[in-house]
Amino acid sequence: MNRLYNLDYLRGLAAFGIMIYHYLTWTMGKFSADTFMGRLGIYGVSVFYVLSGLTLYYVYYDKMKPSKNDIVSFLKKRAFRIFPLLWLVTIVSILLSRTIPDYTNLFLNLSGLFGFFRWDKYFATGAWSIGNELVFYVFFPFFILFSKRLKSLMILLTLVLFGFYLYFAFVKLNPKFTLSEQWKNYVNPLNQVFLFLGGFLIGFLFQNAKIKNSAIAFLLFFAFALFIFYPVTGDTINIVTGKNRLIFTSICFLICICFYRLTFKFPQFIHKPLTLLGEASYSVYLLHPIVWALTNNTSKLFSKYIFYIPLSLRLILSVLSTLIFSYYVYQYFEKYFMKLGRTNRKNTT
Numbered sequence: 001m002n003r004l005y006n007l008d009y010l011r012g013l014a015a016f017g018i019m020i021y022h023y024l025t026w027t028m029g030k031f032s033a034d035t036f037m038g039r040l041g042i043y044g045v046s047v048f049y050v051l052s053g054l055t056l057y058y059v060y061y062d063k064m065k066p067s068k069n070d071i072v073s074f075l076k077k078r079a080f081r082i083f084p085l086l087w088l089v090t091i092v093s094i095l096l097s098r099t100i101p102d103y104t105n106l107f108l109n110l111s112g113l114f115g116f117f118r119w120d121k122y123f124a125t126g127a128w129s130i131g132n133e134l135v136f137y138v139f140f141p142f143f144i145l146f147s148k149r150l151k152s153l154m155i156l157l158t159l160v161l162f163g164f165y166l167y168f169a170f171v172k173l174n175p176k177f178t179l180s181e182q183w184k185n186y187v188n189p190l191n192q193v194f195l196f197l198g199g200f201l202i203g204f205l206f207q208n209a210k211i212k213n214s215a216i217a218f219l220l221f222f223a224f225a226l227f228i229f230y231p232v233t234g235d236t237i238n239i240v241t242g243k244n245r246l247i248f249t250s251i252c253f254l255i256c257i258c259f260y261r262l263t264f265k266f267p268q269f270i271h272k273p274l275t276l277l278g279e280a281s282y283s284v285y286l287l288h289p290i291v292w293a294l295t296n297n298t299s300k301l302f303s304k305y306i307f308y309i310p311l312s313l314r315l316i317l318s319v320l321s322t323l324i325f326s327y328y329v330y331q332y333f334e335k336y337f338m339k340l341g342r343t344n345r346k347n348t349t
Contacts, residue, residue: 004058005271008278010259011051015281018044019288019322022125023315026292034233042179042236043227043248045129046195048285050256052133053199056140061203065148066141078137080341081282083112085334086130089286093124096293120184125289128187135189136196143200158197165194169245179237186240198253202260211261223254276327283326283334291322 021041025031031038064070090109094101105121108114114121115131122128146154168191173182185191230247232238239248265271277284295318299309309317 004055004260005265005275005278006259006262007051007055007256009266009274010047010256010278011281012274012277012279012284014044014047014051015284016277018126019284019319022288023292023318027311027315031236032234033236033238034231036228038236039227039239039248042239043252045126046192046249046252047256048129049132049136049192049195050199050202050252052136053140053143053196053201054203054256054260055199057143057200057203058207060140061144061147064141064144066144071141074141075137077338077341078134080337081334082130082134084337085282085286085329086112086124086127088333089124089290090122090127092290096290097123115189119187119189124286126285129192130286132187132189132192133196136193139193139196140200143197147200147204158201161194161197164190165245165249169241173237173241175237175241177237178235179240182237195249195252198249199256202253202257206257206261209261211258213262213264216258216262216264219254220258223251223258227251227255277323280326280330280334283329284322287326287329288318288322291325292318295321 017040021031021037021044024037025041031041033039060074064074066074087110094106101123102121105114105118105123108118108121109123109127112131112134115128115133115135119128119131122131142157143154146157168185168188172185172191179186227248230244232244238244266274295314299314299317302309
């Protein structure tokens with residue numbers, strides 16, 4: 001199957017944005033709901049979930065029945081895609097923390113089961129979303145089966161997952177308390193799975209839709225303008241609760257639809273780096289906190305014994321180091337295990 005390069009553009013930009021969000025947060029402090037970075041830090045991950053459901057639909061819908069062999073093959077490929085880098089960053093994060101981990105949490109993290117049982121007990125920064133993703137993979141064969149053979153059950157499942165989404169947005173998460181105080185509830189996979197389903201449904205409903213690039217450009221401009229200027233203030237809990245949750249999620253869906261149906265291809269000097277960034281986005285997402293820690297520790301030693309390294313230079317070094325390191329990890333580590341995970345059919349995710 002042809003790779004959807006336009007989705008690579010968006011995936012890469014989302015990973016880059018989350019990296020910048022974290023680097024700025026760790027140097028400048030927490031961002032509020034009325035800032036672009038505050039919104040990007042939350043909904044950049046949401047875009048990842050939508051893209052995940054959309055990409056898996058594109059790759060597997062036509063060739064997955066699903067049968068027992070199909071499901072085993074799918075889970076095998078996803079395991080080889082997810083676990084090697086997750087294990088690596090988990091172990092390195094524990095070493096950098098210089099603390100002895102809780103062995104139950106360690107087992108759950110290395111097995112991937114933390115997403116099912118202790119979704120807030122992760123060691124690597126950002127790994128909570130990977131635990132969520134592993135939960136979503138359990139739902140995916142049912143999405144395929146129900147949408148192909150049991151459409152009434154697909155409608156029912158959609159309503160149930162949307163119900164969970166509304167429950168967290170309007171009941172479970174309380175706008176009177178900060179998001180950090182309710183982080184365990186926010187990162188609950190049942191609060192996020194509707195985003196993954198939304199990506200799947202975008203693929204299902206818009207696969208054959210033809211939208212002019214000019215119309216897509218207008219819709220993207222509208223979506224980004226709404227994302228930036230929609231009036232919300234205070235703690236970021238205010239953009240993940242109530243009607244604001246519905247509005248920002250709809251913006252994410254609209255952006256993903258636009259990139260999905262976009263037929264415009266950037267010139268090669270833009271296309272190639274954006275594509276590489278998209279392909280290496282998993283590495284960028286998981287490795288950037290480790291690169292930040294190593295860069296800052298090294299900078300402190302330099303500043304103490306040789307010369308002072310200003311914060312702005314540390315930021316630049318961290319960004320460049322993350323991009324370079326992630327590229328090589330993707331090329332020589334991720335792709336190796338992706339190849340091992342393939343069976344008779346080529347995996348294009």
